[in-house]
Amino acid sequence: MSEIPTKLKAARITQGWTAAHVVRELRRLDRERGNHPYGVETVKRSLRLWENGDRAPAGWAMPLLEQLFGRTAGELGITEPEREQRLREQARAVLSETPVSVPEQAGPVRYTATGTALRLLRTDRPAAVEGVA
Known part of the structure; x- marks a missing residue:
């Protein structure tokens, strides 16, 4: 894991949000879109992988992250593989x-x-x- 935060992690920290807050909000936004959101532990693990740069967010998460942070995937440093x-x-x-x-x-x-x-x-x-x- 790098000591330099990814753009996604930096955006979360800049907002003053905890990882738990982002997990709750992603699940809420997914539910509002009429989906059955992934479980808390799954989203928490995924967020950790995204923020550490170990994995790019899956397709379901891209629009939710963009909506939550009010930034494009490019601005958040996440791109669809x-x-x-x-x-x-x-x-x-x-x-x-x-x-x-x-x-x-x-x-x-x-x-x-x-x-x-x-x-x-x-x-x-x-x-x-x-x-x-």
Whole structure:
């Protein structure tokens, strides 16, 4: 772990927020969007990984972090990994029944039982698929 805080951690400290406060707010925002939020311990562990720069936030967390801090992902120093972007595009294609081009080197996409692919889209899917969960 680096002694220099990531932009995300620096933003939290600048706001005077504890990690517990950010966890509560992320879960509240996710619930307000009509989702069933991840558990407290899961979000706490994820926040620690994001703040230490060990992992980029998952797709579900990006818009919530941006909303909570009032900054873009770039300003927070968090970017969506290429693999997650491909997963998001493929999930959009499944929902809209539009073919998507997948580069050969991308490798297989694994959809988990938790519905990760669909969860990534809950905040930005087209109105035509609002009934899809």
